[in-house]
Amino acid sequence: MAPVLQSSQPWVEKYRPKQVKDVAHQDEVVRVLTNTLETSNCPHMLFYGPPGTGKTTTALAIAHQLFGPEMYKSRVLELNASDDRGINVVRTKIKDFAAVAVGSGQRQGGYPCPPYKIIILDEADSMTEDAQNALRRTMETYSKVTRFFFICNYVSRIIEPLASRCAKFRFKPLSEEVMSSRILHICKEEGLNLDGEALSTLGSISQGDLRRAITYLQGAARLFGSTITSKDLINVSGVIPPEVVGALFAACRTGDFDVANKEVNNIIADGYPVSMLLSQLFDVIVEAEDILDEQKSRICKRLAEADKRLVDGADEYLQLLDVTSNVMRALCNMPEEFQYDS
Amino acid sequence: MLWVDKYRPKTLDQVIVHEDIAQNLKKLVAEQDCPHLLFYGPPGSGKKTLIMALLRQIFGPGAEKVKVENKNWKIDAGSRTIDLELTTLSSANHVELSPSDVGFQDRYVVQEVIKEMAKNRPIDTKGKRGFKVLVLNDVDKLSREAQHSLRRTMEKYSAFCRLFLCCNSSSRVTEAIRSRCLNVRINAPTEEQIVNVLDLIGKKEGLELPSGFATRIAEKSNRSLRRAILLFETCRVQQYPFTSNQAIPPMDWEEYVAEIASDIMKEQSPKRLFQVRGKLYELLINCIPPDIVLKRLLYELLKRLDAELKHEVCHWAAYYEHKMRLGQKAIFHLEAFVAKFMSIYKGFLIATFG
Ligand SMILES: Nc1ncnc2c1ncn2[C@@H]1O[C@H](COP(=O)(O)OP(=O)(O)OP(=O)(O)O)[C@@H](O)[C@H]1O
Ligand SMILES: Nc1ncnc2c1ncn2[C@@H]1O[C@H](COP(=O)(O)OP(=O)(O)OP(=O)(O)O)[C@@H](O)[C@H]1O
Ligand SMILES: [Mg+2]
Ligand SMILES: [Mg+2]
Numbered sequence: 297m298a299p300v301l302q303s304s305q306p307w308v309e310k311y312r313p314k315q316v317k318d319v320a321h322q323d324e325v326v327r328v329l330t331n332t333l334e335t336s337n338c339p340h341m342l343f344y345g346p347p348g349t350g351k352t353t354t355a356l357a358i359a360h361q362l363f364g365p366e367m368y369k370s371r372v373l374e375l376n377a378s379d380d381r382g383i384n385v386v387r388t389k390i391k392d393f394a395a396v397a398v399g400s401g402q403r404q405g406g407y408p409c410p411p412y413k414i415i416i417l418d419e420a421d422s423m424t425e426d427a428q429n430a431l432r433r434t435m436e437t438y439s440k441v442t443r444f445f446f447i448c449n450y451v452s453r454i455i456e457p458l459a460s461r462c463a464k465f466r467f468k469p470l471s472e473e474v475m476s477s478r479i480l481h482i483c484k485e486e487g488l489n490l491d492g493e494a495l496s497t498l499g500s501i502s503q504g505d506l507r508r509a510i511t512y513l514q515g516a517a518r519l520f521g522s523t524i525t526s527k528d529l530i531n532v533s534g535v536i537p538p539e540v541v542g543a544l545f546a547a548c549r550t551g552d553f554d555v556a557n558k559e560v561n562n563i564i565a566d567g568y569p570v571s572m573l574l575s576q577l578f579d580v581i582v583e584a585e586d587i588l589d590e591q592k593s594r595i596c597k598r599l600a601e602a603d604k605r606l607v608d609g610a611d612e613y614l615q616l617l618d619v620t621s622n623v624m625r626a627l628c629n630m631p632e633e634f635q636y637d638s
Numbered sequence: 639m640l641w642v643d644k645y646r647p648k649t650l651d652q653v654i655v656h657e658d659i660a661q662n663l664k665k666l667v668a669e670q671d672c673p674h675l676l677f678y679g680p681p682g683s684g685k686k687t688l689i690m691a692l693l694r695q696i697f698g699p700g701a702e703k704v705k706v707e708n709k710n711w712k713i714d715a716g717s718r719t720i721d722l723e724l725t726t727l728s729s730a731n732h733v734e735l736s737p738s739d740v741g742f743q744d745r746y747v748v749q750e751v752i753k754e755m756a757k758n759r760p761i762d763t764k765g766k767r768g769f770k771v772l773v774l775n776d777v778d779k780l781s782r783e784a785q786h787s788l789r790r791t792m793e794k795y796s797a798f799c800r801l802f803l804c805c806n807s808s809s810r811v812t813e814a815i816r817s818r819c820l821n822v823r824i825n826a827p828t829e830e831q832i833v834n835v836l837d838l839i840g841k842k843e844g845l846e847l848p849s850g851f852a853t854r855i856a857e858k859s860n861r862s863l864r865r866a867i868l869l870f871e872t873c874r875v876q877q878y879p880f881t882s883n884q885a886i887p888p889m890d891w892e893e894y895v896a897e898i899a900s901d902i903m904k905e906q907s908p909k910r911l912f913q914v915r916g917k918l919y920e921l922l923i924n925c926i927p928p929d930i931v932l933k934r935l936l937y938e939l940l941k942r943l944d945a946e947l948k949h950e951v952c953h954w955a956a957y958y959e960h961k962m963r964l965g966q967k968a969i970f971h972l973e974a975f976v977a978k979f980m981s982i983y984k985g986f987l988i989a990t991f992g
Contacts, residue, residue: 306673308818309796347817352790376790385714422786449814508817511673515820518666534821553948557940565826565861567679571809602956606809610960611929614936618956621949634950636985 307514308507311482316357319350320506321474325465329358336362336410340435340444342459344451345467348507354467355416355445362414364407371398371409376418386427387434390415394438413442421448428455435461469504472496479509488513489523497526501533536568541576548620551628556620563616570612574599574619581623591626598622641871642864645839648702650691654835655684655827655863663692666820672696674792674801676777676816678808679824682862685804688824689773692802696771697731704729713746722747732771738779745784748774752791755799769798777803778810785812792818826861829853835863836870845874848882858886891926892934899938906980911973918972928968932959932975939979947986954978 313319316329325343332338338358343351359372373393375386398411417423423431435444435458446462448454470478476495483490490498490513502509515532516524530537540563547559563573578599581592602615625632647653653660666672677685693701704727713720724747727734733751737744755770777785792801792815803819805811827835836852855873859866869886877884898917901910921931936955940948954975962971 306796309793347814352793376787376794418790419786422783505817511818511820514673515666518669518672519662532820534823553940553945557948565680567683567808567823567825569678569808605956605960608960609810609963610956611933611963612807612809613933614952614956614959617952621952625949630949634953634982636947636950636982636989 306511307482307486308510311478311485311510312353312356313350314357315361316354319354319357320478321470322350322354322465322467325354325467328463328465329354332358333361333408336408338362338410338412338414338443340446340462342446342448342451342454342462342464343467344448344454344464346449346469346505348502348505348509349467349469350506351447351467352418355418355447359414359416359445362408362410364405364409366405367407367409370396372414372416374416374418387430390434390438390442394442398441411441414445415442416445416447418447420446421450421453425455428458432457432461470506471504472499475499475502475504475506475509478506479513482510482513486517487522488517491525494524494526494529498529501529501535534569534572536573536576538576540566540568541573541580544573544577544620545580545623548624548627551624553621553624556624557617560613560617560620564613570616571603571606573616574603574606577619577623587627591629594626594632595623640868641839641843642867645835645842645867646687647691648694650688650695653684653688653691654838655831656688656824659822659824660688660691663688663822664695667692667696672800672820674796674803674819676803676805676808676811676819676821677824678778678805678811678821680826680862681806682864683824683826684863685824688822689802689804693729693732693771693773697729701729701731704734711747711750713750720746726751732773734773734775736775737784738776738781742781742783744781745787748780748784749787749791752795752799755795769800771800771802773802773804775804776806777815778805778807782812785815789814789818827863829856829859829861832856832859832861832863832866836866839867839870843874846879848880851880851882851884855886858888891921891924894921895931895934896938899935899942902976902980903939903942903983906984911977911980914976915969915973918969918976922969928962928972929959932962932972935972935975944986947982950982951979954982 316326316333319326329338341355343355345351356374360368363371373389375389393415394413398413403409420428435442444462446454446458451459451464451466476499479490479495479498482488498509498512502512512529512533513524516528519532520528544556544559544563547556550556563570578596581587581595581599584592598619602619605615606612624630650660650664677689679685690701707726707728709724709726711720711722711724713722720743722740722743724735724737724740733755735747735751737747740747751772755772774780780788788801801819803811803815808816808821808823833852833856836855837847840847840852852870855866855869858869872887873880873884876887894917898914901914901917904910918931922928932955936952939951943951958971958975958978961974962968965971
């Protein structure tokens with residue numbers, strides 16, 4: 297027999313909660329699903345929210361808790377955009393899966409085993425509208441014997457007829473307290489030391505995304521050993537040091553285009569992600585006390601535009617240069633309208 | 639062999655530019671596993687070099703025995719089959735590819751390769767690692783769909799497949815992917831660091847370097863190590879022994895863009911616009927990416943303009959580059975920028991000189 301592979305799992309997988317009750321911060325969905333465990337009643341579900349907030353975790357946990365390891369394979373179908381090769385394949389898979397009868401709803405091996413199957417469609421937001429429409433029919437056809445769990449980041453990409461058939465749950469970014477308690481738990485298991493400052497840094501740099509926090513933690517643990525400081529975490533997180541943002545801001549105040557352009561060039565050469573830089577610049581500007589509201593609004597308008605353009609794939613250097621030029625013109629009270637544009 | 643390849647450091651210990659990052663990477667893989675990694679940074683900063691050295695660190699010298707293959711995939715998309723062809727580089731322990739080369743069908747390739755890897759899980763007999771590594775180049779060019787479809791795959795197969803992602807612009811990589819990786823920023827080396835590398839290569843080649851020569855090359859390199867080394871080799875071919883005032887040859891296409899900039903500063907007319915269009919076409923035909931052309935043109939124009947015009951011109955460059963990204967025909971947008979510039983500049987000249 298082939299030897300068992302001992303490749304250890306990344307911590308995000310290792311500390312993925314196995315039970316619904318261990319999912320932190322998403323009280324509403326936990327309450328509903330706990331109820332499901334008792335009564336075996338389960339509506340179709342739609343989970344949406346930003347990355348790393350527990351959507352996939354919750355869906356997998358409830359499926360495991362309902363059916364247990366023995367029945368899982370025959371009762372749960374996990375599909376994601378990576379399996380999806382066009383809606384036809386998905387439909388065939390679902391049909392084949394749903395068509396096999398489930399028998400009566402009897403507890404087996406200590407698990408509720410309700411008389412339906414669960415189909416988890418992860419990354420549902422990357423399905424085309426056509427595919428979603430086609431799914432509607434499928435969902436109806438097999439509604440007696442299947443429950444669908446749709447999971448996505450952007451609920452607006454799910455067509456209304458599908459969404460309206462589901463109980464919708466928004467997964468909130470995790471609060472810093474909740475995040476801290478999960479992190480402390482992991483630290484205890486892994487024998488790590490994290491002081492209060494490091495803990496709060498980790499909370500703020502991961503912006504409610506627990507997966508990211510855990511990844512940073514594991515990275516820092518590898519690189520810096522078992523005692524981890526706030527600086528170590530900033531180091532692995534790729535957050536832009538405040539000095540960099542400060543230098544750009546200072547360059548804008550000089551009113552000299554070439555000085556600012558040079559600063560922009562440095563930032564690009566250093567490889568800082570411009571989308572992140574813009575959001576840090578935004579914080580600096582909103583908090584600055586010596587800038588008039590009027591100037592702030594002028595700058596923010598431009599920041600929003602640049603952010604959108606970056607999402608469209610626009611060039612980072614050009615967008616940052618344009619933002620910088622606008623910040624400079626606002627700070628130095630140069631006219632908003634261009635002079636020579638006819 | 640070109641010097642850029644000949645003097646590419648092979649191991650993490652030989653790396654002389656990003657020493658700190660290299661040592662960190664070494665620690666990162668010291669214990670049997672590592673997270674998914676996303677390397678990002680400007681062109682020629684040393685990402686690939688670090689990735690290759692890291693593979694060697696994990697898998698030993700075997701990682702260098704790569705074979706190049708043209709792989710074909712037949713993908714069953716329900717009603718039809720899609721044929722895809724892509725060049726891959728692979729060793730026993732890793733596969734490298736640039737999925738964006740197949741355009742909007744990139745996601746099929748990614749899925750297929752990862753599944754194949756999962757199927758042929760490496761069997762551990764001699765204490766070798768239990769996972770394979772998939773190196774994906776240019777992930778910033780992956781379609782949204784391909785990026786989305788990576789989300790769950792990265793988690794599901796994480797026990798036997800690690801991804802090393804590599805890109806220039808991390809803003810183009812979705813949040814969900816970034817959240818699944820340890821992000822490693824590779825900054826462009828400083829000019830002093832570039833000088834050090836050039837000195838070292840000079841020494842190994844047994845060359846005599848006049849003082850200040852390496853510095854002049856570094857200044858012309860835009861902080862790209864690759865470019866610096868290429869320039870250095872070009873100089874060597876053009877003239878040796880080096881002289882301290884030897885010219886560092888500029889890139890052909892850059893000179894060409896400088897010409898275009900002069901052209902449009904000299905005359906703003908439909909006729910000139912037409913001539914410039916021909917030149918822009920010429921650049922595109924020679925595979926200079928349109929955004930690079932636009933950026934270079936802006937650079938040349940900014941050098942020649944009065945302060946008050948700079949803001950206005952950089953605004954329109956940013957505007958048209960964005961439009962170009964959304965559109966299909968780059969030439970339209972390049973031309974629109976030139977036309978806009980002409981109109982602004984003419985307005986300025988009339989206002990100033992009447
Ligand atoms: N609410 C939570 N409670 C406990 N752990 C969590 C929670 N949210 C995230 N995690 C941790 O983060 C990891 C990733 O979470 P999960 O896969 O559920 O994210 P997701 O919401 O599905 O994100 P994505 O939208 O990117 O797919 C889990 O393995 C777990 O370790
Ligand atoms: N740490 C280093 N020490 C010495 N030379 C290096 C180092 N890193 C890179 N080089 C040299 O610079 C050249 C370019 O590096 P590399 O190919 O790794 O860049 P890259 O970041 O992958 O660029 P691109 O984004 O354009 O693909 C290499 O061929 C090598 O000769
Ligand atoms: Mg998920
Ligand atoms: Mg490269």
